[in-house]
Amino acid sequence: EVQxxxxxxxxxxxxxxxxxxxxxxxxxxxxxxxxxVRQAPGKGLEWVSSIYSGGSTxxxxxxxxxxxxxxxxxxxxxxxxxNSLRAEDTAVYYCARDLGAGHYFxxxxxxxxxxxxx
Amino acid sequence: xxxxxxxPSTLSASxxxxxxxxxxxxxxxxxxxxxxxxxxxxxxxxxxxxxxxLESGVPSRFSGSGSGTEFTLTISSLQPDDFATYYxxxxxxxxxxxxxxxxxxxx
Numbered sequence: 001e002v003q004x005x006x007x008x009x010x011x012x013x014x015x016x017x018x019x020x021x022x023x024x025x026x027x028x029x030x031x032x033x034x035x036x037v038r039q040a041p042g043k044g045l046e047w048v049s050s051i052y053s054g055g056s057t058x059x060x061x062x063x064x065x066x067x068x069x070x071x072x073x074x075x076x077x078x079x080x081x082x083n084s085l086r087a088e089d090t091a092v093y094y095c096a097r098d099l100g101a102g103h104y105f106x107x108x109x110x111x112x113x114x115x116x117x118x
Numbered sequence: 119x120x121x122x123x124x125x126p127s128t129l130s131a132s133x134x135x136x137x138x139x140x141x142x143x144x145x146x147x148x149x150x151x152x153x154x155x156x157x158x159x160x161x162x163x164x165x166x167x168x169x170x171x172l173e174s175g176v177p178s179r180f181s182g183s184g185s186g187t188e189f190t191l192t193i194s195s196l197q198p199d200d201f202a203t204y205y206x207x208x209x210x211x212x213x214x215x216x217x218x219x220x221x222x223x224x225x
Contacts, residue, residue, distance in 0.1 A: 045154075045162065045205055047214040058212050094161055102168060103209040104152035108161035 002026040002107045004095050009112030016085050022078040022095030022109055030073040033100045036080045038091035085116045120144050120208050124217035130225040137193040139220045141206035146186055150210040153182055153191045157202045
């Protein structure tokens, strides 16, 4: 059974940094296309970033230059390094897997909340 | 960027009703469209991919259709477990984008 477990969220001041983790079991992170999707309170879903099995990365314009997606193959874990955080980054952050045949998300974690506020 | 527009934003229906949700893309996306169901406080769940392919384990009362720029999600007979918010998502190109969501509530 595939399981994705996010952690690392919390309350952070504007301009601060936070690193989210997504520990995977039942799949090998490095062999899959992995993603971060967020959802602001009471709002819809927003794709944030993707990392391909080959290492290519993609970002939404709203986070480009501030967020970095990466993975640690030895820990089978996906990361999202978030710098220069803004109030509008406040959201629940989900990690999700796509199979690469098409970039839709068949497995999701439970999400980790991030609140950017002073 | 491709914009995805869902309608209606809210839908009131009764158990047993046939429900249809529409999703329109701002440009041609072939059949590169997925549908998700989300319940409060939970992660989204994949229902449909490639516009009309049913994800394994999803009840057959859910179906998807369309191609190009106009798509529909149909629930043939609404069940109590189906009251939730539904999102479409295109995957024709980056950035991937979602529709604004359709909340299906009890009439």
